[in-house]
Amino acid sequence: MRFDIHAVDARQQVVALVLEAPSEAHAAEAARSQGLTVLTVAAKGLALRLPAGMLSRRRNAFPTLLFSVELRSLLDAGLNLVEALQTLAEKDARGERREVVSALLAALRRGEPFSQAVAAQPRHFSPLYVATVRASERTGNLPESLSRYIAYQEEFDKVRKKVVSASIYPAILMAVGTLVLGFLMFYVVPRFARVYEDMAATLPFFSRLLLVFGNFVGDHALALAVAAVALAGGAAWALSQARFRAWLNTRLWRVPALGERMKTYQLSRLYRTAGMLMRAGMPALRTLELVRDLLSRHLQPGLGQAKKLIEQGRPMSAAFGEAGLATPVAARMMAVGERSGDMAEMLTQIARFHDEEVARFVDAFTRAFEPILMAVLGIAIGLVVVLMYMPIFELAGSIR
Numbered sequence: 001m002r003f004d005i006h007a008v009d010a011r012q013q014v015v016a017l018v019l020e021a022p023s024e025a026h027a028a029e030a031a032r033s034q035g036l037t038v039l040t041v042a043a044k045g046l047a048l049r050l051p052a053g054m055l056s057r058r059r060n061a062f063p064t065l066l067f068s069v070e071l072r073s074l075l076d077a078g079l080n081l082v083e084a085l086q087t088l089a090e091k092d093a094r095g096e097r098r099e100v101v102s103a104l105l106a107a108l109r110r111g112e113p114f115s116q117a118v119a120a121q122p123r124h125f126s127p128l129y130v131a132t133v134r135a136s137e138r139t140g141n142l143p144e145s146l147s148r149y150i151a152y153q154e155e156f157d158k159v160r161k162k163v164v165s166a167s168i169y170p171a172i173l174m175a176v177g178t179l180v181l182g183f184l185m186f187y188v189v190p191r192f193a194r195v196y197e198d199m200a201a202t203l204p205f206f207s208r209l210l211l212v213f214g215n216f217v218g219d220h221a222l223a224l225a226v227a228a229v230a231l232a233g234g235a236a237w238a239l240s241q242a243r244f245r246a247w248l249n250t251r252l253w254r255v256p257a258l259g260e261r262m263k264t265y266q267l268s269r270l271y272r273t274a275g276m277l278m279r280a281g282m283p284a285l286r287t288l289e290l291v292r293d294l295l296s297r298h299l300q301p302g303l304g305q306a307k308k309l310i311e312q313g314r315p316m317s318a319a320f321g322e323a324g325l326a327t328p329v330a331a332r333m334m335a336v337g338e339r340s341g342d343m344a345e346m347l348t349q350i351a352r353f354h355d356e357e358v359a360r361f362v363d364a365f366t367r368a369f370e371p372i373l374m375a376v377l378g379i380a381i382g383l384v385v386v387l388m389y390m391p392i393f394e395l396a397g398s399i400r
Contacts, residue, residue: 003027004042062100062124065153072146081142082108100124113137128273131290135280145280152276156269159355166366170373177377184384190218192388210387246297253298261361267325268354269294270303275347284343285310299325316343329353 005017005027021027024043067088074084085105092098100121107117115134118125129149136145193214217224238244253259270291277287288307292300302323309319317334320326326334330350337346 002043005031005036062096064124064126064129065150065157067097067101068146068150068153072143072150075143075146081114114142127290127293128277131277131282131286132280135277135282138281148276148280152272155272155352155355159265159268159359162359163362166362170366170370173370173373173377177373177381181377181381181384184381184388185213186217186221186224189214189384189388190221193218204387204390207387207390210384249296250298253296261358263299264327264354265358266295266299267327267330268351268358270325271330271347271354272351275344275351278344278347284316327354 003019003021003024005019017031019027019030021030070088070091071084074087075081079087082105085101085108089098089101089105092101103121104114104117107120108114115130115137118133119130132145132149133142136142189210191214193211239248249262253262273291273294274284274287277290278284282290285307288303288310292303295303302325306316306319306323306325309322310316314322315335315338317326317331317338320334321331333346333350333353334343337343340346
């Protein structure tokens with residue numbers, strides 16, 4: 001049988017060769033006898049290729065952050081890049097993770113740089129990740145660049161997790177309250193309406209309104225159900241459209257307190273990403289091009305304006321201030337960073353300051369919003385129940 005073998009020679013270069021051998025073990029032994037360190041051995045012509053549709057159905061999300069952590073650990077342990085990737089490929093016998101790592105290995109064996117290999121996988125590696133790896137190729141220190149990316153991603157995830165965890169309880173409360181209210185309005189009220197049909201003229205005004213609604217729901221239940229499903233589908237479709245999300249964000253940004261915090265959160269991402277790339281050796285103008293997609297659409301023109309001002313020789317603090325991309329705190333700290341000559345570290349400090357500010361706002365907002373939400377839902381549900389039972393209360397009073 002013929003075997004494709006990839007190995008590392010005495011000059012630490014990856015080589016590929018084809019050997020005739022009765023088994024994989026004999027092929028690997030023949031390669032080692034030539035002074036090679038064997039990486040992979042594969043029977044030639046036996047690769048199984050699945051149809052694209054079947055492959056896409058079994059794909060799972062590629063864990064970029066976990067991949068970076070494991071790769072950095074292996075590189076710190078003394079393995080070279082090819083050996084580290086080979087170890088990660090062997091760690092997963094199947095799945096998308098193995099496919100991605102194998103694609104990276106294949107690119108390296110073709111002589112491509114690692115940055116070009118990850119750039120060929122845009123679904124798994126963002127432009128920011130590619131820029132980080134490309135910057136490491138200038139310094140020759142990939143583990144350090146991976147450490148910067150991991151620290152950046154962990155800080156970003158920390159803020160996002162705070163926002164998500166703070167919104168879980170209100171979301172559950174709203175969902176349960178809406179379900180209870182919907183059950184009362186669409187199931188219980190129509191049945192009470194049939195009970196009170198004969199005494200409609202003597203019912204209180206608001207009870208009559210509630211029962212009119214109940215009769216309407218009972219008579220048009222199917223049409224209302226179809227309309228609700230269509231409305232939910234339309235809302236889901238609208239939210240999947242970039243234009244609608246941009247329009248919605250623009251409206252939310254106009255809410256005084258909320259819009260200010262949303263802008264602070266966006267600017268914090270901008271500062272943190274720019275600081276990481278500049279610390280990796282990326283020029284400021286190239287950095288601004290890479291971070292453009294991190295901002296909301298209506299902030300992107302401001303970033304373009306800031307880039308033009310910097311090209312004209314303006315300091316970054318002044319350019320960001322004129323473009324509306326610097327809070328008062330950020331503008332002052334940027335000026336300090338320009339005087340000290342360490343703008344990358346200062347941008348990271350600014351991002352950390354604003355992340356803590358956003359976290360405090362989220363915490364305070366949820367502490368105030370949760371009791372208000374509970375009160376509103378309780379009043380709404382209680383009002384429906386009282387209006388349903390008010391005729392019974394009045395009937396009991398008249399009997400006494």
